[in-house]
Amino acid sequence: MKSRFKPTLVAFIVLVLLLVYANYYETDEIPEPGMQKPQKLVDIDPDKIETLTWKTGDKETLKLQRENGKFKVVVPGSYDVEKDEVDGIIRHFAELKSEMLVAENASDTAAFGITERSPFVSISGAGKSFDLLLGAKSPVGGSYYVAYKDQAKVFMVPGYIRGDFYKTADNVRNRSAFPEKFGNIKQIKLVANGSELLVQKRDAIEWYIEKPTAISANAEAVVGLIQALQNLRISRFVDETPEN
Numbered sequence: 001m002k003s004r005f006k007p008t009l010v011a012f013i014v015l016v017l018l019l020v021y022a023n024y025y026e027t028d029e030i031p032e033p034g035m036q037k038p039q040k041l042v043d044i045d046p047d048k049i050e051t052l053t054w055k056t057g058d059k060e061t062l063k064l065q066r067e068n069g070k071f072k073v074v075v076p077g078s079y080d081v082e083k084d085e086v087d088g089i090i091r092h093f094a095e096l097k098s099e100m101l102v103a104e105n106a107s108d109t110a111a112f113g114i115t116e117r118s119p120f121v122s123i124s125g126a127g128k129s130f131d132l133l134l135g136a137k138s139p140v141g142g143s144y145y146v147a148y149k150d151q152a153k154v155f156m157v158p159g160y161i162r163g164d165f166y167k168t169a170d171n172v173r174n175r176s177a178f179p180e181k182f183g184n185i186k187q188i189k190l191v192a193n194g195s196e197l198l199v200q201k202r203d204a205i206e207w208y209i210e211k212p213t214a215i216s217a218n219a220e221a222v223v224g225l226i227q228a229l230q231n232l233r234i235s236r237f238v239d240e241t242p243e244n
Contacts, residue, residue, distance in 0.1 A: 080174040098155035119165035177232040
C-alpha cells in the first residue's frame with residue numbers, strides 16, 4: 001500500500017511546484033489603462049538607420065540617406081550634412097519611447113491633432129521602416145501625441161521630439177564655408193579694391209610677403225588668418241542659384 005501511495009505523493013508535489021512556478025514566474029502583470037510600459041517606437045539601431053524622410057502631405061521636403069557610411073541630403077538637393085546635427089536627430093528617433101498608450105484603437109485620430117497633413121517622418125533601415133505622424137500637444141505637460149501611419153494606436157511621447165519633425169535642409173546642411181581641410185598651405189592671396197597682397201611660405205614655419213613688397217611676414221598672424229578661414233561658418237543660406 002505504501003509503495004503505491006509514494007508515486008501519487010511525488011506526482012502531487014510536482015503538480016504543486018508547477019502551479020507555484022506558473023503563478024509567480026509565468027504570469028505577466030496586466031497593466032491598468034494608461035499604465036502600459038514605455039514602448040520603443042523606432043526599433044532600429046542608430047547605426048543601422050539608412051534613410052530619414054520628412055513629408056508634408058505627399059511631398060518630400062527633406063531626405064537624408066546614408067552613402068558610404070555617411071549621411072547626405074538628397075532632397076531637396078545634394079548637400080553635405082552637419083554630422084553632429086544629424087547624429088542628434090538619429091539618436092532622438094532611435095531612443096524615442098512612448099510615455100503612455102493613449103488610444104489602442106482610435107476611431108478618429110484627428111481628435112489628437114493627427115491627420116494626413118500632420119508632420120511626417122519615415123525612418124528605415126535593417127529591412128524595417130517606421131512611419132510616424134506628429135499630433136497636437138497634450139493638454140497637460142509638454143508631451144505630444146504620435147501615431148504610426150495607417151495605425152489606430154496613439155501614443156504620448158516626450159516633447160523634445162517635436163523639433164525633429166520640423167527639420168529642413170537648412171537645419172542639417174554643413175555650414176563650413178570651407179568643408180575641405182586646410183593642410184599644407186603654401187600661398188595666400190588677398191585682393192581688395194584692385195590691390196593684391198601675396199604671402200608665401202618658404203620653409204616649415206617662415207612666411208614672407210611677396211607683394212606689394214618683399215618683406216618677412218608675421219607667422220602668427222598668418223596662422224591666425226588660416227584658422228579663421230578654416231573655422232568660418234555660414235550663418236544663413238540665402239539663394240542657391242541667384243540670377244545676379
